[in-house]
Amino acid sequence: MTFENFSQGNSILHKMDSRIKIISAVALAAALSVCHDYISPGIGLLLGVIMILTARLRFREVFWRLLLVNGFIALLWVTLSLTYPGDSLFSFGPLRLSKPGIELAALITLKSNAIVLFFIALLATSTVADLGHALEAIGTPRKFCLLLLFSYRYIFVISQEYLRLNRAAKLRGFRPTTNLHTYRTYGHLFGMTLVRSWNRAGRVRQAMTLRGFHGRFYSLNVNKAGLNDLLFLMFTVIIVLGFVFIEFK
Amino acid sequence: MNYNHSAPFIEMHDVTYFYPGAEKPALDKVNFIPDKGKVGLIGPNGSGKTTLFHIIMGLLKPDNGQLLFKGQPLAHEKDFRQLRREVGLLFQDADDQLFSPTVLEDVAFGPLNLGISPAMARKAACQTLAKLGLSDLVERITHQLSGGEKKLVSLATILVMEPKLLLLDEPTNNLDSSTRMKLIEILAGLKLSCIIISHDWDFLAATTAEIYAMENGLLIRSGKSSLHNHFHVHSHGGYPHEHGG
Ligand SMILES: Nc1ncnc2c1ncn2[C@@H]1O[C@H](COP(=O)(O)OP(=O)(O)OP(=O)(O)O)[C@@H](O)[C@H]1O
Ligand SMILES: [Mg+2]
Numbered sequence: 001m002t003f004e005n006f007s008q009g010n011s012i013l014h015k016m017d018s019r020i021k022i023i024s025a026v027a028l029a030a031a032l033s034v035c036h037d038y039i040s041p042g043i044g045l046l047l048g049v050i051m052i053l054t055a056r057l058r059f060r061e062v063f064w065r066l067l068l069v070n071g072f073i074a075l076l077w078v079t080l081s082l083t084y085p086g087d088s089l090f091s092f093g094p095l096r097l098s099k100p101g102i103e104l105a106a107l108i109t110l111k112s113n114a115i116v117l118f119f120i121a122l123l124a125t126s127t128v129a130d131l132g133h134a135l136e137a138i139g140t141p142r143k144f145c146l147l148l149l150f151s152y153r154y155i156f157v158i159s160q161e162y163l164r165l166n167r168a169a170k171l172r173g174f175r176p177t178t179n180l181h182t183y184r185t186y187g188h189l190f191g192m193t194l195v196r197s198w199n200r201a202g203r204v205r206q207a208m209t210l211r212g213f214h215g216r217f218y219s220l221n222v223n224k225a226g227l228n229d230l231l232f233l234m235f236t237v238i239i240v241l242g243f244v245f246i247e248f249k
Numbered sequence: 250m251n252y253n254h255s256a257p258f259i260e261m262h263d264v265t266y267f268y269p270g271a272e273k274p275a276l277d278k279v280n281f282i283p284d285k286g287k288v289g290l291i292g293p294n295g296s297g298k299t300t301l302f303h304i305i306m307g308l309l310k311p312d313n314g315q316l317l318f319k320g321q322p323l324a325h326e327k328d329f330r331q332l333r334r335e336v337g338l339l340f341q342d343a344d345d346q347l348f349s350p351t352v353l354e355d356v357a358f359g360p361l362n363l364g365i366s367p368a369m370a371r372k373a374a375c376q377t378l379a380k381l382g383l384s385d386l387v388e389r390i391t392h393q394l395s396g397g398e399k400k401l402v403s404l405a406t407i408l409v410m411e412p413k414l415l416l417l418d419e420p421t422n423n424l425d426s427s428t429r430m431k432l433i434e435i436l437a438g439l440k441l442s443c444i445i446i447s448h449d450w451d452f453l454a455a456t457t458a459e460i461y462a463m464e465n466g467l468l469i470r471s472g473k474s475s476l477h478n479h480f481h482v483h484s485h486g487g488y489p490h491e492h493g494g
Binding site: 127128129132149150152153154156157200203204206207208209210211212213214218219220 | 303306334338344349353354357359362363367370371390391392406
């Protein structure tokens with residue numbers, strides 16, 4: 001498992017305050033997701049590309065992420081163009097390509113790619129730890145932030161535990177097929193992983209108590225927004241207002 | 250609370266503990282007053298060593314018997330909170346101890362909980378890591394450390410709280426010989442009292458002055474030399490226990 005492919009770097013975006021990045025990404029994504037014509041998503045896509053270039057990310061990896069997202073979108077193209085009611089662009093026997101269906105699919109494609117680019121350029125350039133603390137700093141419920149941080153910390157440990165069990169089963173000649181024995185074995189593997197995670201959670205909790213934890217996490221990093229951050233925030237506000245203006249003009 | 254500073258740091262009197270549903274006690278009327286300085290605790294798997302540590306830290310509550318901290322009985326969670334400031338426990342599995350995203354954050358976690366300012370906590374963490382020769386690891390992501398590095402960093406997370414007594418649960422498990430040597434050096438350099446659980450006789454011989462043995466929930470105090478002889482007679486697979494008489 002790999003995470004945080006993009007979090008290391010020293011571009012302007014990497015150095016920016018994570019709180020500002022979260023707020024900007026969410027605001028831009030929200031504004032784009034509700035608009036109805038092509039202009040704003042078009043501008044958004046352009047903006048996303050510029051941000052990715054600014055963040056100086058490895059192009060190949062960004063490309064693979066986009067491919068993954070667009071794989072899902074390809075399904076939308078098929079279903080929407082064939083089933084959406086409205087004028088047909090083209091018909092061949094029982095097959096009918098719906099014009100509004102295709103328009104909608106195109107809009108969704110533009111929007112989702114723009115939003116994914118925002119998220120990669122703004123959020124993936126922070127470490128998960130920073131994002132967790134930043135979320136707490138902007139008022140997200142503490143429990144949610146703890147959940148995020150702990151999931152991130154232990155997902156590796158749990159996945160390794162699962163792989164260890166799986167390997168042990170394999171070494172004893174277990175080969176998955178489609179029979180009851182296979183389902184039962186997987187049931188046991190998952191169940192065992194769950195029990196172990198539960199026990200581990202208990203031990204982690206104990207370790208925390210022993211070091212004086214009493215329900216509140218104190219952060220080492222004092223977030224301080226600099227001039228760049230404020231400028232970027234202003235830039236975001238202007239863009240979002242622009243999207244709103246285009247929508248209602 | 251009126252602590253008696255001349256009283257032993259920790260005293261266990263006739264402590265018995267049953268895990269829920271267990272028929273056999275994990276600790277059977279254990280009397281334990283560890284000497285000052287470094288003592289070892291050796292015994293077969295399942296003999297109750299880890300349980301003993303958890304009882305001392307207040308993670309498990311004895312079914313019977315009494316636990317004293319500096320001469321005062323430990324009864325409420327509040328008493329244990331005081332004890333936990335002065336006694337540090339190194340867990341058997343370092344992954345249980347390191348839960349913060351980065352090494353620095355993890356080492357600073359304890360001091361921050363004690364209400365120290367972020368700047369001071371950061372400084373204390375860096376100093377402790379430097380003392381253990383781990384300055385290179387400061388910015389590392391905890392889950393990406395090697396097993397040995399994890400072990401040493403978890404030791405740092407305890408030492409940064411400046412405990413007076415250190416409980417180490419199998420610290421040399423899965424360490425290679427150079428990390429093990431490093432740990433022996435670190436422990437030799439520490440001025441505080443330690444109780445060390447280990448199956449690693451040579452490690453205990455190198456680090457401790459006195460060794461206790463456990464078997465089936467019973468604690469036996471053994472002279473180091475008699476244990477040593479015994480251990481070498483049974484060299485492989487044998488665990489020390491007191492001979493009759
Ligand atoms: N959570 C638990 N629930 C029930 N029984 C337990 C639990 N933990 C330990 N035991 C039992 O209590 C006894 C003492 O266990 P303990 O973990 O203290 O042994 P140990 O001396 O630390 O062994 P090891 O050398 O394997 O770490 C064992 O018989 C064990 O099976
Ligand atoms: Mg144990």
